[in-house]
Amino acid sequence: MLEVFVHFILFFLAIQVLPIAYGINRRTQLGLSMLFVLAATAVSGFVFWGGYVIGNRIMGLTSGFGHIVFFVGFFLIGIRMLMESFNIRKGERTYAIESIQPMFAAIVGQSINTFLAGILLYYIPEQSISILLVSLMILVFLCSLTGILVGRKRLGFVTASLLYFMGGMGMVVASVYLGFFVL
Numbered sequence: 001m002l003e004v005f006v007h008f009i010l011f012f013l014a015i016q017v018l019p020i021a022y023g024i025n026r027r028t029q030l031g032l033s034m035l036f037v038l039a040a041t042a043v044s045g046f047v048f049w050g051g052y053v054i055g056n057r058i059m060g061l062t063s064g065f066g067h068i069v070f071f072v073g074f075f076l077i078g079i080r081m082l083m084e085s086f087n088i089r090k091g092e093r094t095y096a097i098e099s100i101q102p103m104f105a106a107i108v109g110q111s112i113n114t115f116l117a118g119i120l121l122y123y124i125p126e127q128s129i130s131i132l133l134v135s136l137m138i139l140v141f142l143c144s145l146t147g148i149l150v151g152r153k154r155l156g157f158v159t160a161s162l163l164y165f166m167g168g169m170g171m172v173v174a175s176v177y178l179g180f181f182v183l
Helices: 002-021 030-062 066-089 100-110 112-123 129-150 154-182
Strands: none
Touching: 002 030, 002 066, 002 100, 002 112, 002 129, 002 154, 030 066, 030 100, 030 112, 030 129, 066 112, 066 154, 100 112, 129 154
C-alpha cells in the first residue's frame, strides 16, 4: 500500500509539466518541443534526486516529529495544486513559450514541488531512490510529450485542471494517511 501511495505522488508530481507543455507549438517549434521534453525530464529527475540527498542529510534532525513535517509538507503541496487547478482550467497558468530561457525558467519553477517531495520522501522507509527516480523521469517524459501533442486546446486545459485537482486531493489524502497512520 505504501508503494502505491508513493507512485501516485510521483505521478501527480509529473503532471505539473502539462501547463508548460501546452504552451509549446510543436508544428512551428519542433526543436524547442524536443528540447522541452528532454529538459523537463532531466531537470525533474535532478531536482528530485537533489531533494532526496538533502533530505537524507538534514531530515534526521526532525526525528521526534517527522510525521508532522511530512504531513505539513505534502499537505501544502496538495493545497497549492488544488488552488492552481482552477487557474489552469481558465487557461491562466499556461505559457506561450517562444525561446529557451522562459522554458527553462518555467521548468525550474514547476519543479519546486518535486524538490520538496524529494526531501520529504526521506521519511518513507526502504524506498529505492533509483526506482523512484526512473519512475518519475518516465512519467515526466510521458506527461510532457502528451502535453506537447495535445497543445493549447480547451480539452487539454480541462484535463490538466482535473489531474491537478486529483493530484491536490491525492497529496492531501497521502499526507494525512502516511503522516499519521503509517509513519
